[in-house]
Amino acid sequence: FHILKNKNKKLPPGPKGIPILGHLHLLGKNPHQNLHILSKKHGPIMYMKFGFIPHIIVSSPQAAQQFLKTHDLVFSSRPPHEACKHISYEQTNLSFAPYGHYWRNMRKLCTLELLSNLKINSFQHMRKEELNLLVDSIKRYAKERGVVNLSAKVSFLTAEMSCRMVFGRKYEDKDINEKGFRGVLQEVMKLAILPNLGDYFPVLRKFDFQGLTRRMKNVSGVIDDFFEKIIDEHVGDGINEERSKDFVDTMMDIMKSGKTEFQFDRRHVKAVMLDMFAASADTSAATIEWTLTELIKNPKAMQRVQKELEQVVTLNKIVEESDLERLDYLNMVIKEALRLHPVAPLMLPHYSTEDCTINGYHIPKESRVIINAFAIGRDPKAWNEPEKFIPERFIGSNVDLRGQHFELLPFGSGRRSCPGMQLGLIVARLVVAQLVHCFDWELPNEMLAEELDMSEEFGLVITRACNLMVVPTYRLI
Numbered sequence: 001f002h003i004l005k006n007k008n009k010k011l012p013p014g015p016k017g018i019p020i021l022g023h024l025h026l027l028g029k030n031p032h033q034n035l036h037i038l039s040k041k042h043g044p045i046m047y048m049k050f051g052f053i054p055h056i057i058v059s060s061p062q063a064a065q066q067f068l069k070t071h072d073l074v075f076s077s078r079p080p081h082e083a084c085k086h087i088s089y090e091q092t093n094l095s096f097a098p099y100g101h102y103w104r105n106m107r108k109l110c111t112l113e114l115l116s117n118l119k120i121n122s123f124q125h126m127r128k129e130e131l132n133l134l135v136d137s138i139k140r141y142a143k144e145r146g147v148v149n150l151s152a153k154v155s156f157l158t159a160e161m162s163c164r165m166v167f168g169r170k171y172e173d174k175d176i177n178e179k180g181f182r183g184v185l186q187e188v189m190k191l192a193i194l195p196n197l198g199d200y201f202p203v204l205r206k207f208d209f210q211g212l213t214r215r216m217k218n219v220s221g222v223i224d225d226f227f228e229k230i231i232d233e234h235v236g237d238g239i240n241e242e243r244s245k246d247f248v249d250t251m252m253d254i255m256k257s258g259k260t261e262f263q264f265d266r267r268h269v270k271a272v273m274l275d276m277f278a279a280s281a282d283t284s285a286a287t288i289e290w291t292l293t294e295l296i297k298n299p300k301a302m303q304r305v306q307k308e309l310e311q312v313v314t315l316n317k318i319v320e321e322s323d324l325e326r327l328d329y330l331n332m333v334i335k336e337a338l339r340l341h342p343v344a345p346l347m348l349p350h351y352s353t354e355d356c357t358i359n360g361y362h363i364p365k366e367s368r369v370i371i372n373a374f375a376i377g378r379d380p381k382a383w384n385e386p387e388k389f390i391p392e393r394f395i396g397s398n399v400d401l402r403g404q405h406f407e408l409l410p411f412g413s414g415r416r417s418c419p420g421m422q423l424g425l426i427v428a429r430l431v432v433a434q435l436v437h438c439f440d441w442e443l444p445n446e447m448l449a450e451e452l453d454m455s456e457e458f459g460l461v462i463t464r465a466c467n468l469m470v471v472p473t474y475r476l477i
């Protein structure tokens with residue numbers, strides 16, 4: 001009946017698929033880039049099938065506005081996802097919960113209790129401490145003219161910050177199992193992005209040919225034990241006045257109060273713990289890594305940021321969070337880096353809960369909708385010289401990062417947009433500002449800026465394919 005009813009409706013255009021696989025073979029190693037190339041030929045709303053599952057790929061600001069604003073309600077859900085089912089407690093986390101009563105309440109809880117300005121500010125001191133440790137360690141390299149693996153340093157820093165904010169203290173690798181804390185989390189992120197045949201061919205789900213379900217069950221068991229241990233530590237530990245309440249404290253208070261209008265027990269606390277840690281650490285690290293890369297590649301922009309810092313902060317002080325609002329050029333630099341390198345370039349998948357018509361095309365119910373923020377940020381109709389890094393393009397422009405301007409969507413837009421934007425931006429701005437204020441950066445072995453490798457490594461979060469290796473010189477008085 002459904003097929004007959006929709007027989008004469010026009011689906012969006014798309015490339016030719018092959019039997020069974022559909023278009024899966026076209027995704028390649030860097031799906032955001034390949035989908036961008038395909039959209040140049042087939043248009044900003046493409047219909048593709050990955051296995052048996054229909055996908056709609058959205059690649060222009062105008063089209064994104066239709067999906068994320070005009071018809072926001074139809075596309076605010078998330079599709080069923082094998083990895084999240086196992087790792088995120090049956091998709092009870094905020095990121096992958098289907099749209100509805102539970103998600104709305106969970107979103108309210110996270111926004112008001114965990115990601116409010118008040119809460120974010122309560123961790124200001126912790127961020128400063130962690131960043132000072134990084135600056136001290138880089139100073140040691142500067143003394144010896146050593147080469148720093150800046151990618152690794154930044155990734156370590158943001159993981160430590162997220163650990164303290166979410167779990168209340170830092171954990172060492174040995175605290176979880178022989179793979180180590182970072183190893184286990186990397187496995188989670190990898191499993192979440194690996195193409196799982198069960199997602200594209202639901203009939204194959206129970207056979208688990210790739211062994212992914214087994215791996216997911218194993219890793220989720222390890223994480224569950226670890227989170228249980230953290231929660232037990234919190235239950236036994238009265239908060240002392242010096243320590244601000246971490247996310248686990250706050251959620252345990254809410255759970256114990258029994259005041260939520262929805263079921264909120266230990267399982268939900270654990271789902272949000274993983275959500276908040278995974279969503280905050282890598283996204284901020286990748287934003288910092290790409291911004292520093294672009295600044296090193298564009299010495300004029302680097303000099304301009306450093307000049308601004310000299311004027312606003314001065315060379316005998318380090319950057320404080322209170323300085324950030326006055327660093328106009330730095331804020332343009334971050335915007336421009338996020339335009340060229342949206343660190344979650346395909347966002348998280350959206351899911352249509354009803355049939356819908358957009359630009360005359362039929363968008364079937366239960367389609368997965370992929371918004372390609374990477375293609376949107378490079379759309380030549382929206383941006384002059386889109387491939388170039390030009391922070392000055394934002395002078396006098398009112399385009400911001402909040403998702404009201406559909407040509408710039410690194411944090412998404414509408415109901416499912418990123419609730420951690422404020423926090424992510426504070427961390428990225430603070431770390432970039434501090435690192436370029438405290439140090440001059442050179443590429444090793446007389447490498448020229450234009451020789452810097454810009455290859456990307458696709459994942460839930462896009463990082464540089466090779467680490468950013470640089471030689472620091474301390475510049476404060």
Ligand code: HEM
Binds near residue numbers: 094
């Ligand atoms: C620079 C850093 C960050 C970037 C670029 C970023 C980007 C994004 C994007 C693109 C989405 C998907 C939007 C969509 O599907 O429409 C998202 C969702 C989300 N982000 Fe972020 N994010 C960042 C930092 C953070 C931080 C610090 C947190 C929390 C501690 C966070 C928590 C979340 C959550 C929970 C969701 C899912 C929201 C939902 O489905 O309702 N993010 N983020």
